[in-house]
Amino acid sequence: MTDPSTWVDAYGDRLFRYALSRVRNEASAEDLIQDTLLTGFKSRANFKGDSSELTWLTGILRNKIFEYYRRQAKEFPLSPSDEESDPDDEFFDGRHWAVAPRDWGGEPALKAESVEFAAALRSCLDALTQNVARAFILREMEGVTPQVTALALGVSPPHLAVLLYRARMRLRRCLERTYFAPEPT
Amino acid sequence: MSMLPSCREVSRLLSEAHESGRPLGMHARIHLGICAVCRRVLAQFAVLRHGAARAPEEGPSLSSEAKARLRRFLNG
Numbered sequence: 001m002t003d004p005s006t007w008v009d010a011y012g013d014r015l016f017r018y019a020l021s022r023v024r025n026e027a028s029a030e031d032l033i034q035d036t037l038l039t040g041f042k043s044r045a046n047f048k049g050d051s052s053e054l055t056w057l058t059g060i061l062r063n064k065i066f067e068y069y070r071r072q073a074k075e076f077p078l079s080p081s082d083e084e085s086d087p088d089d090e091f092f093d094g095r096h097w098a099v100a101p102r103d104w105g106g107e108p109a110l111k112a113e114s115v116e117f118a119a120a121l122r123s124c125l126d127a128l129t130q131n132v133a134r135a136f137i138l139r140e141m142e143g144v145t146p147q148v149t150a151l152a153l154g155v156s157p158p159h160l161a162v163l164l165y166r167a168r169m170r171l172r173r174c175l176e177r178t179y180f181a182p183e184p185t
Numbered sequence: 186m187s188m189l190p191s192c193r194e195v196s197r198l199l200s201e202a203h204e205s206g207r208p209l210g211m212h213a214r215i216h217l218g219i220c221a222v223c224r225r226v227l228a229q230f231a232v233l234r235h236g237a238a239r240a241p242e243e244g245p246s247l248s249s250e251a252k253a254r255l256r257r258f259l260n261g
């Protein structure tokens with residue numbers, strides 16, 4: 001293992017980018033990095049070298065991100081009345097799409113790997129309510145299982161499904177407008 | 186009334202199937218067979234997950250002040 005005093009220069013920026021893409025606030029991202037480096041420092045005897053130091057520290061950071069959202073959900077519990085009203089009224093007119101989703105052009109999966117996509121996603125996440133954003137970040141960005149996500153957010157699995165549906169629909173529409181298929185001006 | 190689910194219903198079923206990994210029911214699959222827009226949304230949910238789950242390789246960096254603060258912190 002390398003000297004922990006070199007970690008900030010070696011891994012700081014990459015850990016920060018990861019944290020910032022998940023917590024949406026620079027001060028919180030920096031706090032998470034500080035906690036991550038401290039935990040890494042204290043538990044460095046546990047590092048077995050099976051993965052790279054960066055992967056190991058990222059694993060610690062991901063636990064910190066999970067705890068961050070679990071704490072937030074406890075401090076600011078979801079309000080069911082906000083999120084359980086019919087979430088698809090804004091997308092549909094009767095049985096059909098109010099505005100039909102557009103084609104995202106060639107190779108959208110490749111386009112979703114770009115720096116510009118990451119920036120557009122960040123801005124679209126900012127437009128979601130906290131509750132919907134938390135659900136999407138834990139489930140889709142962090143890959144936490146539905147059961148554990150629901151438990152961490154203090155919601156029932158059907159409520160989580162509603163939050164995720166709303167997140168996917170709003171992000172889909174926002175990314176279409178701002179990144180994948182903006183209307184010509 | 187049609188036996189087939191509407192676009193409104195199918196969009197919810199797509200999100201749920203995306204979530205559970207379980208296959209869509211027959212009526213939803215028939216709807217997808219004839220509705221190009223809902224097929225597009227199915228693909229777009231997958232693109233969204235693909236892009237969102239990635240660790241960003243480029244983008245903002247820690248400020249030099251934040252790095253100095255973290256170095257001081259690690260050095261006790």
